[in-house]
Amino acid sequence: MKNIAVLGSTGSIGTQALDVAEQNRERFRITALTCGRNIELFRRQLARFSPRLAVTARREDAERLSAEFPGVEFSWGMEGLIQAAAESDSELVLNALMGMMGLTPTYHAIKAGKDIALANKETLVAGGQVILSAVRKAGVRLLPVDSEHSAIFQCVQGNEQNPVERILLTASGGPFRGWTRSQLENVTLSQALKHPNWVMGRKITIDSATLMNKGLEVIEAKWLFDIDAKNIQVHVHPQSIVHSMVEFADHSVMAQLGAPDMRIPIAYAFSYPERLTNDIPGVDFFQVGALTFEPADMKTFRCLAMAYEAVLAGGSCPVVLNAANEVLVDDFLKGKISFLDIQEGVERALQAHKPVGELTLEGILEIDEETRRAVSGGSAR
Incomplete structure (x- = not known):
């Protein structure tokens, strides 16, 4: 027990x-x-x-x-x-x-x-x-517990002594996959909350629509698996069946596949290293038919690009990225700003920030609070 x-x-x-x-x-x-x-x-x-x-x-x-x-x-x-x-x-x-x-x-x-x-x-x-x-x-x-990071974690089990060359982080692409910037100018809240594959909370659903969620996952993967962010590549995979992949030094690739149901990675974290039975239907690959992959559009969806920039800059930059995004997503959910205002506000917050290197817990919380005050006050909009 x-x-x-x-x-x-x-x-x-x-x-x-x-x-x-x-x-x-x-x-x-x-x-x-x-x-x-x-x-x-x-x-x-x-x-x-x-x-x-x-x-x-x-x-x-x-x-x-x-x-x-x-x-x-x-x-x-x-x-x-x-x-x-x-x-x-x-x-x-x-x-x-x-x-x-x-x-x-x-x-x-x-x-x-x-x-x-x-x-x-x-x-x-x-x-x-x-x-x-x-x-x-x-x-x-x-x-x-995130489906992508659980997938990576499962792929490296038994391979602890084998160097990881790349992490191939999959993304559904959200509700606006393939949209242009001009199309995103008139996005409504109800459109942004309609995720094609996953049932999630409102904040994470908006993050998925902006691709910020995938950017945050890149940073999370860097820490969880001790890998340079340059070696984490986002693959847009609309079917959400392949939850992520790992490429090893010999260029062999291992993937974890399953139904898009969060109870699977939750149960694995609870019972690790065992696996539990469940009543979730398995994947019918004949019905799925094809699994497709495409690069993420980081020119249109700047949040993903900024996440890479922040983690590569290091120090306090990811703290600012996250804090500004939380405030701006909340403003969008409340109808105060437009969809594109989220990524534009995050960019201004990062540009205004003077990076700090070594951080303590107290220092992180202080920078987080300062960023929230600045963004809420309008100086980063």
Whole structure:
């Protein structure tokens, strides 16, 4: 029986993770749950899993729920997230939080000796150096949950002594694959939220539409697999069957394929190194017919190009890239800016930034906050 804390249990990854846990109750026990403001769903999750610790974003929600669930300890805010990550009796912490909120709890969980199932890209995008250093010192496992990084992780199993030449990171291309810049000028929110293959949260769906999500994944892969970003190549693969590939020194390529269902990589992270059975239909290759690949259009979708530029520049640049993007995507979701304003605003933020080399956790959080203030104030728009 493995005890698991789920940070961000009411989001897309969190809810699917709980489905995996429920289907394997003899294997996994949920000991801590955290949520933002979706209290009605959280209430149902508390009744379903009876964790020992529950965390909400707001104190008033925690106090109200504590009266309903007297057997559960409640906390709130960032202190509560850190408690769920580091102080609960979990062995594995699933970080399914959205955005930079995931960095600090992950850092504390690692220092407390917890294995991490990572679904929060921003943790490594902004804090890769700090997090990987902490992982090495603590001797814990960092298990990727993103479908692409899980695929790479699976491909290198048993090949630890074989040098990786390239990582071939696949991308669906999002809802606007093949569109021109002039077509993107009139994109609506409803269009941007219609992903062709995956069901995800609103923020990550917009990131997929701008290709920023793939840029963040390039940076994440650089840290997870200790490879130069120049050797990570994005392949647009509309079918979303090949989740990523690895090319070794002899130019042999290994790929991981499967249905586009996040429960598969979640379950693998939970049960690693074993594989669990599930009720997800397998891929019918006769029905799929063909698997196609094409280069990403980084001239039209500048977010992907800027992610490469930021990670190659190193230091604080990925922190600024991520912070500016989070603010601008939120503005787009609220109808304050246009779709193309996202990439233009990120570019201005990077141009205005004076890079910092060596970073601490505190330094990362400070630069993140400064960037958010600048972008929110309009100086980077």
